[in-house]
Amino acid sequence: MTVTIALATGCTQTSSGSRATLYESIDALAADSAAIVVGTVSGQTDDGDTTISTIEVINAPDNPTLGQNLTQQNSPVSVGDTVEVRQMTAPLLTVDDEYLLFLTPTELSGDAADQYFVTGADAGIYVRDGDEFRRVATDSGDTLPDVISIAGTASE
Numbered sequence: 001m002t003v004t005i006a007l008a009t010g011c012t013q014t015s016s017g018s019r020a021t022l023y024e025s026i027d028a029l030a031a032d033s034a035a036i037v038v039g040t041v042s043g044q045t046d047d048g049d050t051t052i053s054t055i056e057v058i059n060a061p062d063n064p065t066l067g068q069n070l071t072q073q074n075s076p077v078s079v080g081d082t083v084e085v086r087q088m089t090a091p092l093l094t095v096d097d098e099y100l101l102f103l104t105p106t107e108l109s110g111d112a113a114d115q116y117f118v119t120g121a122d123a124g125i126y127v128r129d130g131d132e133f134r135r136v137a138t139d140s141g142d143t144l145p146d147v148i149s150i151a152g153t154a155s156e
Helices: 026-031 110-114
Strands: 004-007 035-047 050-059 082-087 098-105 116-118 125-129 132-135 147-151
Antiparallel strands (some): 035 050, 035 098, 050 082, 098 116, 098 125, 125 132, 132 147
16 A cells, blocks of 8 residues: 655744755655665663664555655555654654654664664654644744645545
8 A cells, every 4th residue: 555645734934953865845855765764762771871762563654755865765664563763963853643754764884773763863853733734843944744644544
C-alpha cells in the first residue's frame, strides 16, 4: 500500500539560521530524505551534546521524490519499526508526542550508523495537531507549508 503526503495549506517564508540547503517544497525535502515516518517518541537519551530520540513508527508515507538526491540507500522504514533520531541542538522532539519526520541517514560509524538526522536540521519536523501535522520550526528560512496532512492510513 502506498501512502502519500498531501498539502493542506499554503506556505509562509521567514528567515533565520543558516544551512547549505533551504527547502522550497515537500518534494525537495523528500528528495534529500531516506525515509518519511509518522511516529511517537517513546524515549530519549543523551550522548554528549546530542539527544537521541526513539521513534515508534506508526506510518511510513511515500513521496515520488523520496531519496532521489541520496547516494546511499538505506533499508526502507516500515510500520512497526523503531528508529533513532539524533539532534545536536536543543531537541525539538518531545516524549509521547507524535511527529511526521523527514529523515536522512547519519552516515556515522558504530551504533550511530543505523540512526537518522532530521533532514534540514529542523525543517523536516512536523508535530501532530488533530488530523494534521504542523511545522515545528517556522522560522528556519525554508519555504515549506505550515500544515500538511497524510492521504490514507497505514491500515487501508
